Amino acid sequence: MYSEKVMDHFTNPRNVGEIENASGIGTVGNAKCGDIMRIYLDIDENGIIKDCKFKTFGCGAAVATSSMATELVKGKTIEEALKVTNKAVMEALDGLPPVKVHCSLLAEEAIHAALWDYAEKN
Amino acid sequence: MYSEKVMDHFTNPRNVGEIENASGIGTVGNAKCGDIMRIYLDIDENGIIKDCKFKTFGCGAAVATSSMATELVKGKTIEEALKVTNKAVMEALDGLPPVKVHCSLLAEEAIHAALWDYAEKN
Ligand code: FES
Numbered sequence: 001m002y003s004e005k006v007m008d009h010f011t012n013p014r015n016v017g018e019i020e021n022a023s024g025i026g027t028v029g030n031a032k033c034g035d036i037m038r039i040y041l042d043i044d045e046n047g048i049i050k051d052c053k054f055k056t057f058g059c060g061a062a063v064a065t066s067s068m069a070t071e072l073v074k075g076k077t078i079e080e081a082l083k084v085t086n087k088a089v090m091e092a093l094d095g096l097p098p099v100k101v102h103c104s105l106l107a108e109e110a111i112h113a114a115l116w117d118y119a120e121k122n
Numbered sequence: 123m124y125s126e127k128v129m130d131h132f133t134n135p136r137n138v139g140e141i142e143n144a145s146g147i148g149t150v151g152n153a154k155c156g157d158i159m160r161i162y163l164d165i166d167e168n169g170i171i172k173d174c175k176f177k178t179f180g181c182g183a184a185v186a187t188s189s190m191a192t193e194l195v196k197g198k199t200i201e202e203a204l205k206v207t208n209k210a211v212m213e214a215l216d217g218l219p220p221v222k223v224h225c226s227l228l229a230e231e232a233i234h235a236a237l238w239d240y241a242e243k244n
Contacts (some may be wrong), residue, residue, distance in 0.1 A: 001158075002179070010179065033155050034221030035181050036123075057124070057132065059157050060179035099156030 002060075003094035005068075010060040015070035017053045024121070026113025032102045035062060039070070039110035043118055047078050054110070061100035062107070065089050069107035078115055084108070124182075125216035127190075132182040137192035139175045146243070148235025154224045157184060161192070161232035165240055169200050176232070183222035184229070187211050191229035200237055206230070 002010075019040035027038045035058035042051035052070040056062050069089045073081040086108040090096050096104055124132075141162035149160045157180035164173035174192040178184050191211045195203040208230040212218050218226055 033181065034219060057182035059155065059181040059184070062181070097156060 001097055002064075005093045006061070006064045006096065009064035009067040009093065013063050013067040015051075015053045015067060015074075016055065018055065019051060019053050022114075024114040024116075024118030026110040026115070026117055028106060028109040028113055030058065030062075030102060030106050033058070035059065035103070035106065037062060037066060037106040037110045039066070039107070039114045041073075041111075041114045041118060043078070049073050049076050049078070049081055052111075054107070056106065058106055059100070059103055061096055061103035064093060065096070065104040066107040066110075068092050069111060073111060078118070081111060081115060084111065123219055124186075127215045128183070128186045128218065131186040131189040131215065135185050135189040137173075137175045137189065137196075138177065140177065141173060141175050144236075146236040146238075146240030148232040148237070148239055150228060150231040150235055152180065152184075152224065152228050155181070157181065157225070157228065159184060159188060159228040159232045161188070161229070161236045163195075163233075163236045163240060165200070171195050171198050171200070171203055174233075176229070178228065180228055181222070181225055183218055183225035186215060187218070187226040188229040188232075190214050191233060195233060200240075203233060203237060206233065 022040040023043040024041040037056040054066040086104040144162040145165035146163040159178040176188040208226040
């Protein structure tokens, strides 16, 4: 049912945690399942995402997509990070079952919310 | 949104894992969110549940309820374990938000499935 990459990022999630004094924080909720996700971004003076961490109460698919999404946005500019869609994340994970696609939206939305938070502060 | 006990069992889940040569194994799926759960029981010759472990791809509420449910059935007889309903588990956790109640059903159903599996084998 789940690809090897999904199981890898679920059992060994990357970038779980918080960033103190983060440049931007995004918190989103999933209307379909009631789960929540928070993303922390550390963005340097050149607009490069130096670090990215996440916390979630969501399911294995939410954990795996957030783990992969944080890996994908690290080292990127804000413009590049905005192009890391949930479609790109799902492809990087070799796919997700249709019933779990809504879980993968949490990471994309939380990253966008954190980038908005950063933009509003600067 | 979540009680302290839910957050405790979510961040430090008890009894995660598998039991080799388990007396009974129950696997159930959640139609609402597509998540899966597996419970392993080790039952001795007097019908006492000596050990109980679980694995799930489910969300934080599924993890917390399974963690609490496995704690509650350990040391119990089969008859007593059948009375560990998801309502009892939710009460032991000081409640869950209504949107997450369906997640708590996974643990109850998986324990019942594992007890059936044991009964069929004996
Ligand atoms: S079911 Fe809620 S995030 Fe997957």
